[in-house]
Amino acid sequence: MRIKAIGGEFALIKRITKAAKGRDIIKGIGDDAAVIKASGKLLAITTDTLVEGDHFSFKWFTPKQVGKKAIEINASDIGAMGAVPKYVLVSLVLPADIDVETVDEIYNGMWEAGKKYNTKIIGGNMTHGKELVIDIDMIGEAKKENLKFRSNAKPGDFIFVSGDLGASTAGLKLFLKNVKGHDYVKKKHLEPEAKFYKVRKFLKYINAMIDVSDGLASDITRICEQSNVGAVIFKDNVPIKDETRRAAKDVGKDAVDYALYGGEDFELIYTVSEKKLNKVKGFLVGEITKKKGVRLYSDGKERLISKHGYDHFLIK
Amino acid sequence: MRIKAIGGEFALIKRITKAAKGRDIIKGIGDDAAVIKASGKLLAITTDTLVEGDHFSFKWFTPKQVGKKAIEINASDIGAMGAVPKYVLVSLVLPADIDVETVDEIYNGMWEAGKKYNTKIIGGNMTHGKELVIDIDMIGEAKKENLKFRSNAKPGDFIFVSGDLGASTAGLKLFLKNVKGHDYVKKKHLEPEAKFYKVRKFLKYINAMIDVSDGLASDITRICEQSNVGAVIFKDNVPIKDETRRAAKDVGKDAVDYALYGGEDFELIYTVSEKKLNKVKGFLVGEITKKKGVRLYSDGKERLISKHGYDHFLIK
Numbered sequence: 001m002r003i004k005a006i007g008g009e010f011a012l013i014k015r016i017t018k019a020a021k022g023r024d025i026i027k028g029i030g031d032d033a034a035v036i037k038a039s040g041k042l043l044a045i046t047t048d049t050l051v052e053g054d055h056f057s058f059k060w061f062t063p064k065q066v067g068k069k070a071i072e073i074n075a076s077d078i079g080a081m082g083a084v085p086k087y088v089l090v091s092l093v094l095p096a097d098i099d100v101e102t103v104d105e106i107y108n109g110m111w112e113a114g115k116k117y118n119t120k121i122i123g124g125n126m127t128h129g130k131e132l133v134i135d136i137d138m139i140g141e142a143k144k145e146n147l148k149f150r151s152n153a154k155p156g157d158f159i160f161v162s163g164d165l166g167a168s169t170a171g172l173k174l175f176l177k178n179v180k181g182h183d184y185v186k187k188k189h190l191e192p193e194a195k196f197y198k199v200r201k202f203l204k205y206i207n208a209m210i211d212v213s214d215g216l217a218s219d220i221t222r223i224c225e226q227s228n229v230g231a232v233i234f235k236d237n238v239p240i241k242d243e244t245r246r247a248a249k250d251v252g253k254d255a256v257d258y259a260l261y262g263g264e265d266f267e268l269i270y271t272v273s274e275k276k277l278n279k280v281k282g283f284l285v286g287e288i289t290k291k292k293g294v295r296l297y298s299d300g301k302e303r304l305i306s307k308h309g310y311d312h313f314l315i316k
Numbered sequence: 317m318r319i320k321a322i323g324g325e326f327a328l329i330k331r332i333t334k335a336a337k338g339r340d341i342i343k344g345i346g347d348d349a350a351v352i353k354a355s356g357k358l359l360a361i362t363t364d365t366l367v368e369g370d371h372f373s374f375k376w377f378t379p380k381q382v383g384k385k386a387i388e389i390n391a392s393d394i395g396a397m398g399a400v401p402k403y404v405l406v407s408l409v410l411p412a413d414i415d416v417e418t419v420d421e422i423y424n425g426m427w428e429a430g431k432k433y434n435t436k437i438i439g440g441n442m443t444h445g446k447e448l449v450i451d452i453d454m455i456g457e458a459k460k461e462n463l464k465f466r467s468n469a470k471p472g473d474f475i476f477v478s479g480d481l482g483a484s485t486a487g488l489k490l491f492l493k494n495v496k497g498h499d500y501v502k503k504k505h506l507e508p509e510a511k512f513y514k515v516r517k518f519l520k521y522i523n524a525m526i527d528v529s530d531g532l533a534s535d536i537t538r539i540c541e542q543s544n545v546g547a548v549i550f551k552d553n554v555p556i557k558d559e560t561r562r563a564a565k566d567v568g569k570d571a572v573d574y575a576l577y578g579g580e581d582f583e584l585i586y587t588v589s590e591k592k593l594n595k596v597k598g599f600l601v602g603e604i605t606k607k608k609g610v611r612l613y614s615d616g617k618e619r620l621i622s623k624h625g626y627d628h629f630l631i632k
Contacts, residue, residue: 027465031542032362032526034361035360035463038356042342047407053446054443091407123362128367135407137363147351211348
């Protein structure tokens, strides 16, 4: 594990290490590897990467927002397993022209977001390359009974989402087209947040779960494929804020497309059997079916929808 | 955790997942996060990144060798803690023009190297960017009594290295200068291997340990700084193969510089108290001192040596 000498190394290391204390952390940053004492719970482990120009642009993101986003998207994955975030490792590829303040602000953002979840940054790595790459590894803890897989949806389950969809993509499109105003959706794009806290209280009633990183259509398809089932989504039930509809309209698009294919909302999709319906909260948007394929129900008709929607990575 | 749709996705996923089975793996690739059952041992966690053009060049590396190297350098970090490799997560940033065969061969290399250590690839992530970036996260297991920190060297300890140094850097220089022949050092550069198996049998007699990723001078400095001690290295004792000396000579350099500042040998540096000297194997290259600073002893004289040597990243 390398922390390479670059200008401002000490500020960075100070920034990282201030979070890495705890009785469970036998060794934090500074050795060949970090060492933790697992508490006997199960460990959920994920990794996700942000590439400048592909996943974010400094044209509209502040460095701090980028750091926050890097943590939140991984926390969302950990949370979608029914686990809670615990440890973070940060790998950075830094281009030659990046300034120390930028890197320090990225860490500030990571630290701030990490603090929300009481995570510790226990390790990392810095090296150089042509473009800024932020790779986060996150380790969470879970109890066995809380684990939620994509593969556990049952025909007859109802499909819920935990909050409104499409706003992040709407925000991105406005940035790309240089449209003023629309603060709600822009903030949703710039400051995404993991939403697993919304479902913690009724986790035990959930059958299958996934976070919305690529849009409702894509992500429910993942549940269907792994559970060997199909789904119907009721178009009129998909929760979309008026702000999102207005933003989509301003760029000549339908906000429903953003909700289905846009992604990066980081709300949760979860399925619940009919018997447990009154135990959960959220927006009921559809139903799991024996019949394969994901269909959209609208105006009395069903049509198959593709899992391949917009590529939300392409911001150029 | 994203496995993005790119050409050849299925071959890749097949490649990755074939290694991810085991009773301790509750969930491998395919969900939001991998889930493992920690056995009650301590977990060592590390991450290291290879960037094309900075850490390797396809001018002389095959894709398979790159994949192997990515695993070996992380295994070396895990091993240097006194831990053994166990789980791997692979994050790839892929440029648009990379072909599927290349990516598949990188995975082949990872899988082959991982198999040596009986590691399982339990997760990963693929996205696109301007240049190829391979980020590996590795998790190992350790018993508390086997943990070896950089911070535990004592004045009077003898300093050992587990094998010959400087060959990898010599190999790199030959590639850069397009010099023919010298297969030994070239192979050392192209196919580095973690060497922790060399010290497993006498781990309990070791005080402090680190792997040689940046050269003997840099890495012993890390031990000294963290242990609050100094060191003397006996120049004539530094193990350097004749092949390495000849290779260095062919590009007009001194092989000792490669050993001290070159790096990527992935041998281990370890310190042992005088009483335990007969319990360990390796090359005795120096001594830990109360007096701070790292000095090189040669021809009856000592001189301070810098921890900043050649930057072995710069291959262009």
